[in-house]
Amino acid sequence: MKQENIGFGGNWSAEWNSVLSTELNLYYSQYNVYAIDYKLETNQQLNQENEVIDTGLKLKSTYILNDHLKLLNGYQFTEVGILNGTEVSKPEFSRTKKDVLLNHAIFNEVEYHDSSLFIRAGIRSNYFQKFEKFLVEPRLNVRYKWSNGFAMKLQGEFKNQSATQIIDFQYDFLGVENRRWTLANEESIPISESKQVSFGVSYNKNDFIIDIEGFYKVVDGITVPNQGFYNNFQFINAIGEYNVKGVELLINKSTNKYGAWLSYTYSINNYKFRTLTPSVFPNNLDIRHSVSLAFNYDIFESLGVSIGGIWRSGQPYTKTIEGNEMVQDGNNTYVNFDSPNSENINDFMRLDASINYNINFKNSKLSAKFGVLNLFDRENDINKYYEVNPNDFNTIIENNNKSLGFTPNLSLRIGF
Structure with a gap:
């Protein structure tokens, strides 16, 4: 490839x-x-x-x-x-x-x-x-x-x-x-075609910011094949829309030595396909609550540390009908899905950390950064779906996509 x-x-x-x-x-x-x-x-x-x-x-x-x-x-x-x-x-x-x-x-x-x-x-x-x-x-x-x-x-x-x-x-x-x-x-x-509007109020004084904003967006002209459904609509071609509405909050405080951020988002995100039943159901990206935190501190002029975390509610998925997980149509076997996107995977939570070191030379600058993604090696589901087992058409398999675990990384940058 x-x-x-x-x-x-x-x-x-x-x-x-x-x-x-x-x-x-x-x-x-x-x-x-x-x-x-x-x-x-x-x-x-x-x-x-x-x-x-x-x-x-x-x-x-x-x-x-x-x-x-x-x-x-x-x-x-x-x-x-x-x-x-x-x-x-x-x-x-x-x-x-x-x-x-x-x-x-x-x-x-x-x-x-x-x-x-x-x-x-x-x-x-x-x-x-x-x-x-x-x-x-x-x-x-x-x-x-x-x-x-x-x-x-x-x-x-x-x-x-x-x-x-x-x-x-x-x-x-x-x-x-x-x-x-x-x-x-x-x-x-x-x-x-998309139409969106937002209204907000902010406060900014003495390096302290509070920002709150409400938003509404509708996108018309989406199709089932570009949404990646794993449900009864997977092989259907239909045209519809989605709309998302919610509110965002941002709080930020910064000084010469440190900076801190907190953000929170609440949103409701739904599909609407008039030719499908049900016609209205949660979007694949319907994440109701999301919180992000970040803090950075300069220990010395050349040395700084950062830490950040994110928590969000699990995104929707479509479960099978318990006790009747498969349906037979002639020689073909299909997954028997329940209502689309009626369940949610587990909440997502991750903590990251990094340390930065800068060295200034006469005509150049060296920056080194060592970081760790998912510091506590938490196992997070990011998607769940079901399909017929390609090796045994009489069974179905549950697929769980995971995010990265404990992942260290190192970067060097030289500037002239």
Whole structure:
């Protein structure tokens, strides 16, 4: 198996006068994954390829009206091409498909700021040439500072995505990667559209920060094959949406010698597929509670230590129906799943630690870092699913994916 990533870009900018400037960006990126799998017992060779090429340009102009107000306008062009290929020697089978999608976008923004208020409002108009489809996306970012370190913020935006990853259960890349990039076709795979809004209040004074924010997001145009279900919907093609809502809290205190962080997130994340039963059920990533802690301390100017931990509730999985774990359909055996994502794996907990040492030379600097991931070697489940035993079709097997255990690492960096 071989994976490759190639990318490069260029930038040109000009200031025509004190109020008008222009910037041009060009880029090219290419991603390839190629695998050959040879099965000696059947004398069968399987070749697979997935290639993504993304090219584009962005032209942006900024016009300053006065000390508080400026306008931003521009044009962006993107071309995305995705190739998927599969070739089997016995029995002979070959399939190669390449899709290309062009997108033209015009964007306009106005920005206002003074000592207490910042507002950026804009709109982006997209035209997908292949489908003759327009998408209009408004965006808003507002921040208002009160006295004594208090501030309010409001953000909202619409966005789209034309490339998605499909989970291929039949042909994976040597069992390592079964996600294939593919383009929207506006039939079985629509362009996904997201809408999100957030509102929050923060306090920032004397190097002490408290930030609390509520958020809501809905993404329409997702498909069952790109979610990676291990339940009764695994081989069904349906189009739906998911929505997530919640609140985030961040507390941070820092000084010249130390810094400490605490963050907490509460969220509810659900799918909605109108053609499935049930139509609403928990998202694969529905993690209700998540807490992160971090602390760093500089013992000396050249020596520092850090420690951090994370705890989160377990993500959902679909269990089997107890006492009736399998169903027979002719010569085929299937797992008999219960309601989708109705159970949760055990909570996740991990503690990490590291020590940093810096040495300054006359014309260079050496930085050494030794760290330990999962300091107490806690065994954490990160996924659980069931499947028919490929060696015995009369039984099913339970798969439990684990996170990394006790993992030391060492890094050295030299700067000139």
